[in-house]
Amino acid sequence: MLTADHIVHTTCPYCGVGCQVDLHVKDGLIFRVDGRFDNDVNHGNLCVKGRFGYDFVHAPDRLTRPLLRDREGAFNCASWDEALDLVAGRLGHIRDQYGPDSIAVLTSAKCTNEENYLLQKFARAVIGTNNVDHCARL
Numbered sequence: 001m002l003t004a005d006h007i008v009h010t011t012c013p014y015c016g017v018g019c020q021v022d023l024h025v026k027d028g029l030i031f032r033v034d035g036r037f038d039n040d041v042n043h044g045n046l047c048v049k050g051r052f053g054y055d056f057v058h059a060p061d062r063l064t065r066p067l068l069r070d071r072e073g074a075f076n077c078a079s080w081d082e083a084l085d086l087v088a089g090r091l092g093h094i095r096d097q098y099g100p101d102s103i104a105v106l107t108s109a110k111c112t113n114e115e116n117y118l119l120q121k122f123a124r125a126v127i128g129t130n131n132v133d134h135c136a137r138l
Contacts, residue, residue: 005025005026005027007022007024007025008022008023008025009021009022009036010023011112012049012050013110014047014049014050014109014110015049015109015110016109016111016112016113016116017041017042018041018112018113019035019041019042019045019047019050020036020038020042021033021034021036022034022035022036023054029058030057033051033052033054034046035050035051065080066078066079066080066082068082068083068086091103095127100127103123103127103129104131104132105119105120105122105127105129105131105132106132106134107119107120107132107134108135116134120132
């Protein structure tokens with residue numbers, strides 16, 4: 001039986017509910033996920049995704065750095081500052097040339113409520129658009 005080198009307390013990445021989980025880590029790999037009992041959100045319970053859907057963390061093809069496409073169409077690693085500057089510049093150009101409502105922001109159920117709030121504030125206060133949508137609407 002594996003025993004954890006350490007346990008990481010975190011929030012499940014699968015929806016905006018905010019279930020609290022313990023990631024059991026051995027030799028740098030997550031081998032088990034448990035629901036935390038010390039909160040009012042999930043009381044130790046997890047859905048099947050939260051309990052067993054953590055294998056993406058160790059996927060060999062997972063992106064860990066920004067990639068920018070060059071003129072020939074090949075992707076090259078870039079720094080976060082370089083990638084964010086490029087995106088900010090292009091969004092500003094599109095907004096200035098075509099107006100703020102030419103841009104829409106799609107948020108995610110994998111984001112926390114706080115992250116989704118920040119994305120809609122960014123859309124409204126920085127871009128100047130109310131075009132915000134979310135995949136978990138009812």
